Amino acid sequence: MASKIDFTIAPPAIVLRELGDRVAASRLQQNITQDELAEKSGVAVRTLRRFEAGNGGSLETLVRLLQALGQADSLELILPRAGISPMQAIKSPGKRVIKDKSRQRARKKAVKPIPAWSWDEQETP
Template identity: 40%
Template sequence: MLNFELAAVEEICTELASRLRAHRLAQNITQAELAGRAGISMGTVRNFESKGQATLESLIKIVMALGLAGSLSDLFVLRATTIRDMEKASVRRQRAGGAR
């Protein structure tokens, strides 16, 4: 398993593409079927799976078409590790008042 903290951007992209390709194959879906379900071109699917390159929107469409949207809900959630972190996270920022 790739350690994302030590990996280069290209390695992470390739790993994510590989994981999603494995899900596609496990569901016995062709690239053309996935493209149709996701509403993207087959070239986009092919490019993503081979090079790990896609727009964020295309990536999300692929994830949704594979039924994996629930996996996205835990991405980048701010996790408090200390009481101070929890207090910081709960404070809502407001815009400063303008000069009058």
């Protein structure tokens, strides 16, 4: 049984290796050779071999390979489209919420100043 990878803490090299393994497994499951997949995706055979070995690759390469393997819909799972958060809807109930209108800017979080401490202050029980 293959070990499960925690993508939140795994180093990028491990993640790339896992992606390469998954592309290779999908290719083999569909009984496609590396040469056939390379031709179908428009990626060089050497690039495909490096990708499957976990030796890097571009996002474009990943997209091309997933499209050629018929798994492009899995790209939606990588980074789902951001929508209006429930907190945004609660904070602005009077405003009209446009369905496809999402935030355009991020706001810097306010930092509360820490009060100065001195040795002559007493701890309260």
